[in-house]
């Protein structure tokens with residue numbers, strides 16, 4: 146890192162310790178951007194539609210609750226403050242990191258196998274077409290020198306094709322992630338979303354050319370759902386055929402949807418329709434959502450929610466919060482999941498969640 150980057154990292158880590166509301170993010174192919182709210186508190190919302198007409202940096206959970214509200218940072222500065230500089234330099238160790246509570250129930254292979262059996266049963270009985278089963282892993286004992294900001298800078302170098310962010314608010318605590326999945330991006334009359342699903346490792350660093358039926362089917366469920374949601378709004382999107390894309394050391398199948406929007410002040414309504422797509426939830430949606438919340442055995446918190454800049458008057462870039470971690474004092478909570486179909490095998494699904502968690506672990510060298 147350059148001396149400038151090192152000093153920026155000290156400042157950003159100090160902002161976390163001071164419990165400020167800010168976000169640092171990098172859209173693929175662009176330079177990092179920063180936004181912070183210095184006066185007043187970030188806005189807490191309890192309904193996705195309330196995002197209509199709002200602008201700011203959003204962090205929304207998988208399931209909105211009192212404990213996990215939608216948080217909207219309304220930035221009044223986009224420059225990393227230098228006023229913290231001296232203070233940051235005199236700090237010898239991080240203070241308590243504010244955050245959400247650590248989910249405590251099961252994160253091991255045995256628990257995953259138990260949950261897998263709960264999920265596969267209704268899939269085999271055709272009560273669901275698809276369900277996404279996720280898990281978390283608690284990593285304790287981070288060295289005092291662990292720097293969220295330095296991890297962000299490492300991530301932007303390593304993951305060129307992912308959206309990388311570091312965000313802190315008093316309500317959400319600190320989150321960092323590297324996600325490949327857009328939920329909604331665009332400006333003026335040109336909007337974009339994607340159907341992303343199906344996973345394989347890169348083969349000798351290259352995108353795989355062969356995709357089996359299970360992966361194709363998994364991705365088609367997401368595409369089907371997005372098509373249906375857009376059609377219900379009278380939108381006829383242009384849709385590309387699925388093709389493989391990179392996400393770190395993994396590859397997924399993705400199809401792109403491009404469409405105009407009659408009213409950019411209704412982005413909350415559209416997000417409410419899209420979230421959660423079958424890339425993180427399942428089909429049929431409402432039943433799958435309920436099933437996951439009742440049977441997954443833990444609260445996903447902000448994992449598999451969405452995150453990013455909402456700007457109805459400018460450009461919005463919102464992503465599904467995947468390949469992420471919640472950074473707590475001395476503890477990290479990592480998250481990953483995968484789509485389960487009736488044909489899924491527990492061992493390969495487990496290995497897929499392990500591979501997805503590696504996206505964060507590689508940054509920690511653990």
Ligand SMILES: C=C(O[C@H]1C=CC=C(C(=O)O)[C@@H]1O)C(=O)O
Pocket residue numbers: 277279326341342343344363397423424425467468480481482483484501
């Ligand atoms: C749910 C996750 O990934 C989704 C996105 C791409 C591929 C997926 C899959 O193959 O299962 C998942 O739907 C995750 O990373 O935790």
